[in-house]
Amino acid sequence: MRSAFTVSALLLSTAFASASVAQDDAILKVTGHGAEGRPAYRGGGVVEFIDVSLDAQVVHFAPEKGAILPLEVDFNVIEPAPILLTSRMGTEHWQLYQFATESMSAMYTDQKVDLATAGKHTAQATRAWFGRNYGPAPEPGLVGIRGHRYLLIDRPDGTWLDVTDPPAFFARRDMLRKLTFTLADLTKYELAVSDIQSTWQPGGPLRVQVVVHDAQGRTLPVVGLPLVASAGNWQSKFGTEWTPLGEPTGWMRAALPDVVPELVTVSGDVTLQTPDGRQVTKVTADFSRGAGLVSPDRFKIAEQGYELPRDAGGTIRETRAIWVSPSDMETAESVARLVASCKKARLNVIIPDIFVRNAFYAKSDLIPISDRIAEGFDPLQDLIAKAHAAGIEVHPWFCVAYRDGRFRQWFAEKYGRNIDMIDAEGEIISLGADVHRPEYRRFIVDLMVGVARDYEVDGIHLDYIRTMGRCYCAECQKEYAERHAGELAKATDEQWIEWQREAIGEIVERTAAGVRKVRPKAMMSAAVFAGMPGGAAQGQDPADWADRGWIDLVLPMDYQMQTLQVRSNERQFLAAMSDDTKLATGLSLYMRSGGSALSRPAELVREQVELVRRMGIHGYCLFAFTHLSDEQLAILHEEVNTEEARPFFRE
CATH class of the missing domain: 2.60.40 (Immunoglobulin-like)
Incomplete structure (x- = not known):
């Protein structure tokens, strides 16, 4: 029987808006x-x-x-x-x-x-x-x-x-x-062509370094220059040398002619913005044939290789997961398309969102199923059956604290507890649930454990496993004063972190214990902020959760467009986690453009997966299936995942 508690399509997370691939990524509607x-x-x-x-x-x-x-x-x-x-x-x-x-x-x-x-x-x-x-x-x-x-x-x-x-x-x-x-520091400076390297072979590579000696005595590389190598009637333009991740090596590179000259002149202009205004300074240097002679191997841009681990039978061990929004599993037909695409991409874990804002997409005695689902259809059960038949695991995804006002009103009426969050100005925070209320913690833990009990899941995934801000409601202030002998309004950042981690940590610990009791082989995973300080402010402590054995897989949501930033973020997690086999990187399939979400270039998806592999991280999770374009699917199938793999966490 349907409940009066219903959900509107407009209340679903905006993160699941369809990708507008037709929009020009240079146009902004403000x-x-x-x-x-x-x-x-x-x-x-x-x-x-x-x-x-x-x-x-x-x-x-x-x-x-x-x-x-x-x-x-x-x-x-x-x-x-x-x-x-x-x-x-x-x-x-x-x-x-x-x-x-x-x-x-x-x-x-x-x-x-x-x-x-x-x-x-x-x-x-x-x-x-x-x-x-x-x-x-x-x-x-x-x-x-x-x-x-x-x-x-x-x-x-x-x-x-x-x-x-x-x-x-x-x-x-x-x-x-x-x-x-x-x-x-250009209060005083000198420019120079400081070094040259070449094989001095016909048509071979030639590269130089241009440096600036600044007022503090530093010698710093300069790139992006309009440099030219010349000898007689021959000329060759230099270009900046880049690593595969788009980092300048500090060298400018050109090519020698088929007949190698005895003397090469390197010259060009350097434009500087100094305290006295714009200055253009010419640099020039002559190099005799054989100067800076190196082997061809010196011109190979350093790129850390990798070899994916395999089990005794030769199958690759790598976690290849994807987050899936409710809209992609509302009908049997959409579930079939989802599984077929994941199979083609050679993914091995599907993480379907079954609880977001006020909408629940499974069956439970604790909350009614969304009225967007046709009578008699169980999307989670259908997905599990089809995914398992294709050899793909299913880890239901719960947005733990991502609740809207409609849900909070329903919860207060059904369970007799107000879980509104109140900000420092006394206003209700629109999206969130007060995780410091034991009634809500009990509800969300029981809901997740119940799904693990009632469905043949392979894992449970926690998202929005954070406080959603700071709550200053009367109950929080009273409880904090009783437990910490202080005023919540005067708490330091460090005290706030401790206070938030108590509530969030309890949810993680109790859910892990409950799930493993009813489904011993189920894996516990959590999506966390890619910036660890931001996560800590809302109660996240993923390295500790993994060390305590509560979480089997930590997934930083590293949705950066810049691959170099992904590398920087993931290094924080590798350094913080004592067992880095419990780390897999969350990568994005979409990019923000104004108010729209567009599918990313397929080449960028490939580049970031390759980065994760080079870093020795044993898996990735893609956000989200809604944004998986035909081009992305093709590159996953044809280049990125050329062989099947089983999740790394499965021995």
Whole structure:
């Protein structure tokens, strides 16, 4: 019998919106988020981004003042609006990657993308400064702009209205490579062509290093230069040498002619943005044949290889999972398509979301099934049957604390407990459930254990296993005072972390114990923030959960567009976890572009899976099936997963 507790399609997570592959990834229809409680901006404005360029290879940098940055953003206003898009504060910043330290910094700039007038325009920046809330400040050396976080929506008078998502344009690799430059103290400097390497064979490679000696005595590489090698009538242009992950090696590379000359001249201009303005300095050097002679092997860009582990029978051991939204398993036909696609991609674990916001997609005595499901159809049971027949495991996915107001009202009526979260200003937090309430912890644990008992699942997956913020409700304040002899409103960040971890840790521990009691071979997994400090603030402690044996598989949600950032994040987990075989990386199949989610380029998916393998991580999980494009499926089938594999966690 159906309950009055129903779900609307509009209440499903926006993360599962269909990919709009037809949208141009350079066009932004400005739509606000309603940041910090402000009204969501809906005042119009459509802009097409054309290019981002930097008129210098070396930029003056003073840590306490920032950098002199001649950055230009070319754009075309399609639909005017009285707003500016800026990158001047908060989460609205460029992402600046430092290649030496492999870290990402928040870079703020003063350009203004003015949407007041239709047509093509250029927004010019003159300086950059750096925050410390979203990464360390950069150091002198090679850096590169590698994307943009949110854009700030400003009024013409400079007061801000809201924030919006940037288009995926800002993640284009061909454009970003042009935005690689050197930070240096240019109050005094010298430039030089410092080194050469070549096989000195006909048609062979030739590369040089150009460096800047700055006022602090540092010698720093410079790339992206218009250098030319010449001898008589022969010329060859140099290009920046890149690693497979898009890192500059610090060398500029060209090719020798078929007849190797006795003397090669290397020359070109270096553009510097100094405290005294723009300077163009010519560098030149002559090299005799045989100078810097090296073998061809020296020109192989270092790339860590890997060999996937195999069992005694020769089958690859690698966890290949995919997250699946409720909309992809609402009918028997959609379940069949899902399983067929996963089989073609040679995936071996399906993680279907069966509890999101207020909607439940299985059968339980604790909560009714969503009314989006046809009478008599059990999507989880159907998926398990079809997936098992195809040799694929099923680990039901629970959004543990991701509850909306409709669910919270239903819970209060059915279980007699208000689980609203209250923020520091006394307002109800729209999405979340107060996990500090024992009644809710008992409910969610019993629900997950019940599914493990009633269905032949292979595992249980915890998502939104976090507090969803800080709750200041009267019950939380009272309980904190009783248990910790202090005021919650005056708690330090460290005390908040401890308080949040108590509630979240209890859910993880009790769920693991209950699931293993009813389904001993079931695996426990958890999706966690890719940035460990952010997760800790909401009660996550994945390394400890794994060490205690509560969690068998930790899945950082590493949905970065920049593969270098994925590497940096995953290294944190490898360092923190005592048993790194319990780590698998969550990778994205989609990319944000304005307010839409587009399927990522298939080549980027391949690149990031290859990175995970080179790092020695024994698996990955793709988010999400909704965004799996034909091109992505083809590359998984034909290049990435050319053989079947069984999950690494299965001995």
